[in-house]
Amino acid sequence: MPREQQQREEAPPGYVPPMSPEEVAAVEALLGYEFKDKSLVGDALTHGSFYLPYRSGDSTYERLEYLGDGVLTCLVSREVFLTYPDLPPGPLTRLRAANVDKEKLARIAVDHGIHRFLRHKAPKLEEQIADFVKELGQYEYHSNGLLDAPKALSDIVESLIGAIYVDSKYNQELVWQVFRNLADPLISLETLGKHPVSELLEFGQKTGRTVDISKDGWVKDTKVDVFVDGVLVASATYAQKKEIASNRAAKAALDKLKEMSGQSDVQSAPAEAPEPLDELDHSGALELQ
Template identity: 55%
Template structure:
């Protein structure tokens, strides 16, 4: 199936031809980043009231001049925007395939000894919704998104704040607005079409914009996968209890003991991932093992002294 998807992507192309030691410094830096983000939201909010930022500025961000300006306009037009211009959906479709092919090619030559499964995970981490949404925020592309969807503004604001705790990737702990990833893919598609289907031209424009690119060395294991791996080594059963419908939460039991909880009201998957992450944090505190160490952890439930003793007994230490 994977080879068929890869062949389809290639065929389509051819057809188209941590934590800081100084808390105060960290706080100031985050405040500074928040102020920068806020200035971007002013632009985004005004556009929904009738004022549109100049898309010419996007050419400066990309360091690329479009021969067909309509492609650039289309790349930043959400389906909710009442305009004669087509929405970005078709260009997003093109950009998604182009981006997958670019990373497939790049990683094939960069990692000659990695098996297909590892290459697939590495590519997926570099083209998923959160990674691309980060690119949009980092370079201010969200400011030029033309839409009439007020809730999107708050989603972008929350995402921009949440990722400050995760410098590279949250691994499923943060809810990324899909529209942000969409405009990165649609812009890639626009450059591809505008450059007469040149893969090299697209990579030249986006290689630096996509930094930091997740490497084999910086790729982290998903918290759910990691939890199962840690417990499997000790022949312990992991059980997730779905409380999301009533309490927007998941509980995690290891060997019959409650070891973690995750909550998130807007997306069930995020609550599930946070529960796994919290369980790992609590297990790590007791085991102190490097193989279940995760960065920037914030426990969502407290493991009191009695639970701590029970968990030690469950983990056989």
């Protein structure tokens, strides 16, 4: 891809049209923020592919995305720190990660219609976005690894946040106001979910059963199988990413196991006394649901 970019020629002057004042105003309305430097809006919404067949210029969202990622890390850290005065660092870190993760940010883009202003020329990306928009409604807060969120959508939320940070002369409180509104409701300890693979492996540990998530078939037919005590319980296929296929197979297996056991077996975890939070620090898995 970089090699390809290098072979491309510089675009003729004026090749990349700025966003129209109407479009800029529409984006500002969605964000609830009026830019002093309107050119930042176009920069924040321009994907590298937009320049095709020419080399991508300076005005892509990448640098602003990097900056926005930094600011969001800080502000979400603070929010979680203040909201949970007694929470140990493990769950704090997981809550922070969940609120700035790819799916959460891509969801913000779609919920507010920001994705319609992404400037690109990547037909495959268009399809991915359409698929994501279609499937999003099935999950209230987060799919926890079942949806394949297009990175470009989370990127533009970060780049717009980075653009506001620059435009406001690094006013973090203003940035937070904008993000807080867009991200509402933030993922809380109560809505923070578990990835199905983690949940399934925990189920195996707790019940003493052997859980095997077999990815051997993925390369051949994009299929992941779940065996419990050697018996095939569920499968899922997903061609684009092995991880998504694994999570979907694990979810299908959990649903099947719940059904088989009349819900007593698998759902026993949440009903138990919650584990002390500092035990969770070392698991790396998302907690609660």
